[in-house]
Amino acid sequence: MSTSVKKIFKIVTETIFPPKCLVCRSFIDPPQSDDNGYSNAVDLSLDIQSQVERLFAKYLCWNCIGGLVVVESPLCSCCGLPFESRHGLDHCCGDCSAAPKTFRIARAPMVYEQVFTEVIHCYKYKGKIQLARPLGELLFSALRLFWNQDSIDVVIPVPLHLKRFRQRGFNQAYLLIRDWQTFAELMPLDLGDFEIERDVLFRTVSTTPQTGLDRRQRAANIKDAFELVNEAKIIDKRILLVDDVYTTGATVDECARLLLHHGAAQVDVLSLARAV
Ligand SMILES: [Zn+2]
Ligand SMILES: [Zn+2]
Numbered sequence: 001m002s003t004s005v006k007k008i009f010k011i012v013t014e015t016i017f018p019p020k021c022l023v024c025r026s027f028i029d030p031p032q033s034d035d036n037g038y039s040n041a042v043d044l045s046l047d048i049q050s051q052v053e054r055l056f057a058k059y060l061c062w063n064c065i066g067g068l069v070v071v072e073s074p075l076c077s078c079c080g081l082p083f084e085s086r087h088g089l090d091h092c093c094g095d096c097s098a099a100p101k102t103f104r105i106a107r108a109p110m111v112y113e114q115v116f117t118e119v120i121h122c123y124k125y126k127g128k129i130q131l132a133r134p135l136g137e138l139l140f141s142a143l144r145l146f147w148n149q150d151s152i153d154v155v156i157p158v159p160l161h162l163k164r165f166r167q168r169g170f171n172q173a174y175l176l177i178r179d180w181q182t183f184a185e186l187m188p189l190d191l192g193d194f195e196i197e198r199d200v201l202f203r204t205v206s207t208t209p210q211t212g213l214d215r216r217q218r219a220a221n222i223k224d225a226f227e228l229v230n231e232a233k234i235i236d237k238r239i240l241l242v243d244d245v246y247t248t249g250a251t252v253d254e255c256a257r258l259l260l261h262h263g264a265a266q267v268d269v270l271s272l273a274r275a276v
Contacts, residue, residue, distance in 0.1 A: 019058075028059075048141060051138060059128075060115075064115050069116070076091070077092055078093070078104075078106070104268050106268070106269035110272055119131065124172050155240045156255075159203045160172075161204075180194075180196065197230075234264045235263035240268050241268070245272065246274050
């Protein structure tokens with residue numbers, strides 16, 4: 001389709017089906033944007049709050065955008081939990097002091113509260129797969145914010161069991177990072193070379209959903225649920241595990257345990273949202 005035909009098609013569609021906020025279903029007036037690809041997609045000058053406003057203006061009303069909560073310091077220097085008090089420096093939380101995590105650090109740009117929970121539900125369960133783009137950009141911005149240049153060798157999405165993958169039709173974590181190499185090429189700053197590996201970590205046990213389980217039950221539920229192949233790809237590598245939501249960290253901790261056992265140099269974790 002030529003660009004002008006596409007534009008006319010878009011105007012007609014939007015007249016018949018005016019866009020609505022994905023969360024509250026009120027009508028929105030989305031900004032006109034480039035639909036031609038990723039050029040100018042990752043604006044380095046913006047902080048996470050401004051990124052959120054830019055990325056979700058097409059999908060959410062301003063009221064719902066205002067309800068999104070960005071993770072801010074002070075936070076746990078290990079698991080990334082934001083502290084209630086907004087004063088002081090980052091430090092280790094009680095939980096990480098009592099039971100140190102296997103991974104080195106975990107970070108997330110967003111708090112897993114009401115509006116963002118609904119955004120993730122739309123993405124994972126309601127077929128709004130187009131959200132992979134803004135969510136992936138948001139995650140990439142978080143990578144730049146929380147990690148130094150050239151500090152990751154391999155990026156691994158937390159895998160789904162084949163049964164779950166077939167039901168859903170996609171791995172939500174992989175779609176978020178699929179375009180990272182394109183983003184990295186557009187960056188004026190070099191993030192270093194990293195590989196995205198999908199054929200290293202596999203989920204061999206189809207666990208019951210973790211929802212409703214406490215920390216100990218989650219850890220037991222997920223134990224030995226993963227298998228590692230192609231070991232050579234992770235030996236002595238600095239790994240970044242990517243997932244959608246960090247709840248108790250049981251899943252990523254189990255993945256980290258396996259990766260480190262097989263020779264990974266370090267394992268870090270990046271999720272879209274952090275449960276508090
Ligand atoms: Zn709304
Ligand atoms: Zn912690």
